[in-house]
Amino acid sequence: MPDTPEGGIAGETTVLIPATEQHLPLLADWFADPAFVRHWGGRPLTREEVSAKYTGRRRPAVVSLLVLREAVPVGYAQYVSTGPREGGIDLVLHPSAQGRGLGPDAARALIRHLHTVLGWDRVTVDPESSNPRAVRAWRKAGFRAVGHPGKPSADGVPAERRGGRVKPCPVPGGRPIRPAPSARLRPMTTQRASTSPFDLSGRVAVVTGAARGIGRSAAVALAAAGADVAGLDIVGEVSPRMDFAPAEPADLEETGRAVRAHGRRWLALRADIRDIAALRAAAERVVQEWGGIDVVLANAGIQAFKPLLEMDDGDWFDQIDNNLTGTANTLRAFGPHLVARGGGRLIVTSSTQGQHGTKWGASYSASKWGIIGLMKSAALDLGQYGITVNAIVPGLIDTALTRHEDRYAQAIADGGGTPTGDVSKDEQTAASSLAAKLPLGVPWIDPDAVAPAVVYLASDAARMVSGTALSVTGGDSARITA
């Protein structure tokens, strides 16, 4: 059953729509009504409590939904993520709507949504143990009781009665009820169970330098694999020392369009990776909007060329500050949210120039070698939190960063030639010498050929890969030691 175009979740006979402020009068009435509250299993709530809990400040950590039957509100549901791929739900029908199968229908729709759209592997619910009717209803919806090790629960009902009830579920020390294996084998969840380890459905990815080039390709590939993507970029000048035009706001919008074309959510974040406060605010925003972060690609970078002895301080520091410190800032700002999520993926963008020296490129090369050291150190720090940290190592990629006179001149000088200063002539000379050097015979690699490496490192397939660098170089890696 497809979800509704308005963002609702469609069952056979019910539709679940986001509960908003406009539903407050109705919800306030319900949560004050003793009959409704009895079925729900809590205590009557004031209008202020309902406003804060069900339409207000707990959103979006707790997602509140109104259950409709033919556009008439018949119940309330909620879900909250409690881990990378799991969380709890609750659902209560208005007494006047009970006994018509609407509750099980809405529960099935919600569970399907959580498994297949958000990618949850485990859904828990925590009914009041003294409410056998609620326990029966959840069993009907495909849940089975689970007890604590050594303390099996009796007949599907929690063995011990708990005192106060904390919503949303599950509560530590409580007796969660989770879907039975049979529920997991419903057609939709079977599909989920057999999906590829490269599937990123339900994951939230953040990509820096997302406006164009490798960042855009990676953002789109992550979305194609199922992830929602927040794209961060400065979309403006980074340093006056660059010989190429900066990215513009329209570039970031274009990335957003391409992400959305895959049916995934998109969030544009305008920030400078040198500004850690701005990065922290951006991270908070992603968490507030989407509930957490699973994958971060710290990719934003710049490049300029000058012989070392001709460099002024800015020639040296602009690339070190931006590429190395900016990448470290990104890990420092976003990493804590991955820890809070219970694990995740940090991926940084280095370069083959982070594996060998670069004529006229001391600052860039040093920044990219530094990123390898940063990545390996972070992998040691963060493994204990279930976070992998890896680098991608692109070769020479066909992006704005490489397609300009300074870079052609550097490539020609590197091969022992003399650049003419004529852009199109130097481009041709650089292209033929670069293509001759690469085993796979291309001068520049399409950024779309780098993106699958990012998807791999972001996926479950790479869950045991950490502290390593994955190269996409058209064969240039063959000239690099180990």
Ligand SMILES: NC(=O)c1ccc[n+]([C@@H]2O[C@H](COP(=O)([O-])OP(=O)(O)OC[C@H]3O[C@@H](n4cnc5c(N)ncnc54)[C@H](O)[C@@H]3O)[C@@H](O)[C@H]2O)c1
């Ligand atoms: N193109 C290549 O040949 C190549 C090779 C190896 C590594 N890399 C690395 O790949 C990454 C992406 O490069 P690209 O080739 O796609 O270049 P690009 O210029 O097309 O894209 C880089 C993006 O990063 C953004 N950015 C730069 N500094 C920023 C900052 N301070 N804050 C926020 N955003 C910022 C830019 O606005 C731009 O949109 C860089 O780290 C680069 O060093 C590129």
